[in-house]
Amino acid sequence: MIYSRIAGTGGYLPEKVVTNKELEETIETSDEWIRERTGICRRHIAAEGETCSDMGIIAAEKAIEMAGIEATDVDLIVVGTTTPDKVFPSTACIIQRRLGIKGSPAFDVQAACSGFIYALDLADRIIRTGGATTALVIGSEALSRVVNWEDRGTAVLFGDGAGAVVLTASKEQGIISTHMHADGQYEELLHVPAGIASGYDTVRHEKAFIHMNGNAVFKRAVAALGSIAKETLATNGIDKHELDWLIPHQANLRIIAAAARKLDMPMDRVVVTVDEQANTSSASIPLALDTAVRDGRIQRGHLLLLEAFGAGFTWGSALIRY
Numbered sequence: 001m002i003y004s005r006i007a008g009t010g011g012y013l014p015e016k017v018v019t020n021k022e023l024e025e026t027i028e029t030s031d032e033w034i035r036e037r038t039g040i041c042r043r044h045i046a047a048e049g050e051t052c053s054d055m056g057i058i059a060a061e062k063a064i065e066m067a068g069i070e071a072t073d074v075d076l077i078v079v080g081t082t083t084p085d086k087v088f089p090s091t092a093c094i095i096q097r098r099l100g101i102k103g104s105p106a107f108d109v110q111a112a113c114s115g116f117i118y119a120l121d122l123a124d125r126i127i128r129t130g131g132a133t134t135a136l137v138i139g140s141e142a143l144s145r146v147v148n149w150e151d152r153g154t155a156v157l158f159g160d161g162a163g164a165v166v167l168t169a170s171k172e173q174g175i176i177s178t179h180m181h182a183d184g185q186y187e188e189l190l191h192v193p194a195g196i197a198s199g200y201d202t203v204r205h206e207k208a209f210i211h212m213n214g215n216a217v218f219k220r221a222v223a224a225l226g227s228i229a230k231e232t233l234a235t236n237g238i239d240k241h242e243l244d245w246l247i248p249h250q251a252n253l254r255i256i257a258a259a260a261r262k263l264d265m266p267m268d269r270v271v272v273t274v275d276e277q278a279n280t281s282s283a284s285i286p287l288a289l290d291t292a293v294r295d296g297r298i299q300r301g302h303l304l305l306l307e308a309f310g311a312g313f314t315w316g317s318a319l320i321r322y
């Protein structure tokens with residue numbers, strides 16, 4: 001039996017930090033409101049010209065180094081992103097070229113904030129069925145490019161960054177199960193209306209920004225994260241108290257706390273980065289994973305539940321023996 005396991009993790013955050021206090025200068029908001037309603041204190045913002053592939057490559061290189069492999073060992077690249085460098089080719093192909101990898105399949109997955117979980121699911125299935133042995137799975141986002149910085153309802157919520165894992169084929173179980181869902185009927189609650197085929201001018205146009213009904217998204221996110229956790233545990237016959245770490249998508253501390261409560265998880269066993277990084281969409285889960293691996297909280301043998309929710313709506317999870 002072939003499984004896939006996480007051999008290395010990596011993360012990257014742009015140098016520029018924007019605090020809540022700085023946002024107070026440009027929009028009608030307050031540090032207190034943002035902290036209280038979201039748990040966010042600051043976010044990292046990509047430099048001018050810094051792209052999704054620029055960030056993804058740095059995260060990937062760190063994951064490759066931790067895995068103790070060469071970039072040329074990689075035989076599959078899957079990138080979760082909603083903010084690719086170009087319409088085409090995929091950001092995965094751009095990263096492949098820039099890392100000097102030749103011939104491997106490389107493609108992007110667009111599932112908004114669930115992009116990394118979708119990418120991980122696909123890479124795991126390809127490894128388990130013998131299609132690859134060493135996969136680079138990346139979540140990378142330059143969300144600041146689709147944020148309307150004059151809209152206080154969304155501007156306070158998002159940030160940029162990238163996270164990556166190297167998955168290798170293994171006789172030992174690593175990824176235990178993955179789960180993916182979507183429900184397209186909620187498109188209008190969270191979307192960037194601009195699109196190539198719909199013919200909008202995508203440059204700093206109102207339709208090229210995130211439009212969101214925050215309250216409705218909040219409720220659906222809490223419900224979906226609760227149901228995906230239940231489904232994941234039931235599929236594997238695992239009790240919630242066996243989990244060592246919950247690594248949720250980092251959208252809002254109140255959504256994270258609600259997900260933790262449903263699992264009876266104390267907050268000191270939940271990886272939280274939303275305070276420092278805000279919502280980095282498909283980068284948020286691999287960034288949180290990398291943070292807790294590198295600071296020593298997550299150890300080999302620990303049981304991890306990763307769970308995501310995003311536009312679409314999409315949601316998904318991964319149960320992992322690290």
Ligand code: ACO
Pocket residue numbers: 028029030033034037038112113114152153156190212213214215216217218221251252279281309310311
């Ligand atoms: N600063 C100050 N006041 C604000 C701000 C702000 N930045 N934004 C909204 N307000 C005001 C509102 O205008 C409203 O004022 P009113 O009562 O006078 O009308 C008041 O604060 C309360 O607004 P609500 O929208 O009810 O506030 P809520 O507690 O729901 O928090 C929030 C809003 C933070 C957006 C919350 O709904 C949320 O986090 N939703 C989920 C968003 C999310 O996770 N999105 C990403 C999903 S993942 C993906 O795919 C991208």
